[in-house]
Structures are given as structure tokens and as C-alpha cells.
Amino acid sequence: MLTLYGFDVSNYFNMIKLALAVKGVDYKTVTLYPNQSAEYLSKSPMGKVPALETEQGVLTETNVILEYLDDTYPDNPLYPGNTFEKAKIRELVKMTELYLELPARRCHPEVFFGQQVDELTKKEAKRALCKGIEGLARCAQFSPYLAGEQLTAADIVFLYSADLASVVADKLFGLDLLNMAPGAKQLMASLNQREDVMKIAEDRKLGNIKFKKYIASVT
Known part of the structure; x- marks a missing residue:
């Protein structure tokens, strides 16, 4: 197993x-x-x-x-289709990681852990997130999923990257990040209604309690 x-x-x-x-x-x-x-x-x-x-x-x-x-x-x-279609899914995965998840992660210390992030880092993250979501909007189909009619690896990565990036954009910059990509909000809402996603969300809530205790014990 x-x-x-x-x-x-x-x-x-x-x-x-x-x-x-x-x-x-x-x-x-x-x-x-x-x-x-x-x-x-x-x-x-x-x-x-x-x-x-x-x-x-x-x-x-x-x-x-x-x-x-x-x-x-x-x-x-998770990567259905012919070789080109599979490559497009990998492209969406990579774009989401590079241009949404990673820029937002630079600001996680301030948004989620109460630490201070310098203004230059925040400025760079804001610019990167805006450019990233606009780029994703040009590449994705949102019909209803990122790569078309079927859920793929791109949607999984999007779900657990864009959610945190959206919190960063809202709390630090007052931006509605998903609103900058037509169809993104609807996709996020649809994914969050899945039974398996809701189960993971419950696990996340319980895990957050343990994680906070762990952070307190090592700081």
C-alpha cells in the first residue's frame, strides 16, 4: 500500500x-x-x-x-487526451505553481503567521500575482474546468494554490484575484462542493490545530 x-x-x-x-x-x-x-x-x-x-x-x-x-x-x-492535450494540462499546472502559488508563498509569513514581510517583496508578489492570474486566464478554458470538460491535475493544483493566493491578494492588496480570471470563481466554488474536497477541508481544520501546537513548540 x-x-x-x-x-x-x-x-x-x-x-x-x-x-x-x-x-x-x-x-x-x-x-x-x-x-x-x-x-x-x-x-x-x-x-x-x-x-x-x-x-x-x-x-x-x-x-x-x-x-x-x-x-x-x-x-x-488526471492527464487525459492526446500528447498535446496532456502537455497543455502540464502547462496549466506549471503556470499555476510558478505564477500564483510561489509568489503568494513569499507573503505567507505575514498573512498566516503574523510576521512582517518587507514592502519590496510584497510589491513584487502583487505584480506577479496580477500578471499570473491574467496569464492563466488567457491559457485556461474554464469550460468548466481549466483544461475543458474534465477535471484534471491542473484543477487540483489550482484549487490548492489559488485559494491561498486569493487570501494573500485580499488581505495584503485588497484584490479579488479570482475575479481577474472569468470563470475562476465558478470553478473554485464547484470544486469546493465536491465531497472529497469537503473531507479534505475538514481534515485541514483539524490539522491546523495540531500544526499551531507544533509551531509553538519549535519557536
């Missing part, structure tokens, strides 16, 4: 949880926070989460795990 390492507050961890739920794959989880212990570094070379332990070994990096799951468990494909 697959073993998924990580914690329920991590958006990347939740991407893999949703992918496994969509595919109906059984797995077990080990709650674990990023760390540099020798034991965990033997599984995850950078000490990051998530990590997925398979019969052949351990995989890290979320997009790699998503593609592995799709290759190994072909039912309910």
Missing part, C-alpha cells in the same frame, strides 16, 4: 490526497512536518512534504507524484 508523508495543512499534501481520492487509490498517511532529520532525508532529499512511498521507493515533488499516480493508476486520468 502507498504511504503518504505530510500534514493536512500543506496545500501540496492536499493536492496528492485529492488526486488519490479522485482515482480511488487506497493509501495510508504518516503525519510529518518538513524536517532535516537523517531518517526523513533518506526518504525526502530536501526534507520537504509530501513524499509518497511506493513498493519501488519514495517519490517527492508534487507534480512528479501526480504524474506517477496517473501512469500507475490509469482510471480517472
